[in-house]
Amino acid sequence: MANYQKSEAALAASAQLIGIFAEKIRRQIIIALGNSGDGLNVTDITALVNISRPAVSHHLRLMREAGVIEMRSNGVEHIYYLTLTAPLKQLQMTFDALAADYQPVTKQSD
Numbered sequence: 001m002a003n004y005q006k007s008e009a010a011l012a013a014s015a016q017l018i019g020i021f022a023e024k025i026r027r028q029i030i031i032a033l034g035n036s037g038d039g040l041n042v043t044d045i046t047a048l049v050n051i052s053r054p055a056v057s058h059h060l061r062l063m064r065e066a067g068v069i070e071m072r073s074n075g076v077e078h079i080y081y082l083t084l085t086a087p088l089k090q091l092q093m094t095f096d097a098l099a100a101d102y103q104p105v106t107k108q109s110d
Contacts, residue, residue, distance in 0.1 A: 003101065010097035017087050020066045025049055026059050030082065033069060039081030 011018075020026050033049045034039060040048070046056045060080055063069045070083045 006097045007094075007101045010094040014090055014094040016066050017068070017091055018088075020063055020068055023059070025051060025055070026063060028069075029056070029059060029063065030068065033080060033082045036081075039072070039079040041077050041079055045080065 021030075028049045029045055032045060033110070036044075038070070042053060042056055048054050049056065060069065060071075064071065066087065067083060068087050069080050071077075071078050071080050
């Protein structure tokens with residue numbers, strides 16, 4: 001029987017990221033930012049995902065806390081852009097731990 005302790009720790013460390021990618025609006029924001037090149041401001045993001053500005057700000061805050069996006073100031077305007085290197089590395093480590101622990105159940109033939 002496999003011991004999933006490493007997988008459990010890896011999944012716990014990645015839970016916030018998994019939640020970020022699980023939410024449809026946040027996936028839409030990620031795609032919009034990825035397609036933007038230099039990033040987008042809240043007004044642009046609001047228009048693209050068609051939700052209220054406060055709702056966009058809420059999602060952006062969660063995404064910043066998870067390290068999926070960053071913000072830079074351009075005068076009074078805030079521009080958001082993707083920073084996926086560290087989050088993707090974290091998820092890869094999680095999937096690697098799961099793969100290392102996983103032992104498929106084999107069917108017994110009659």
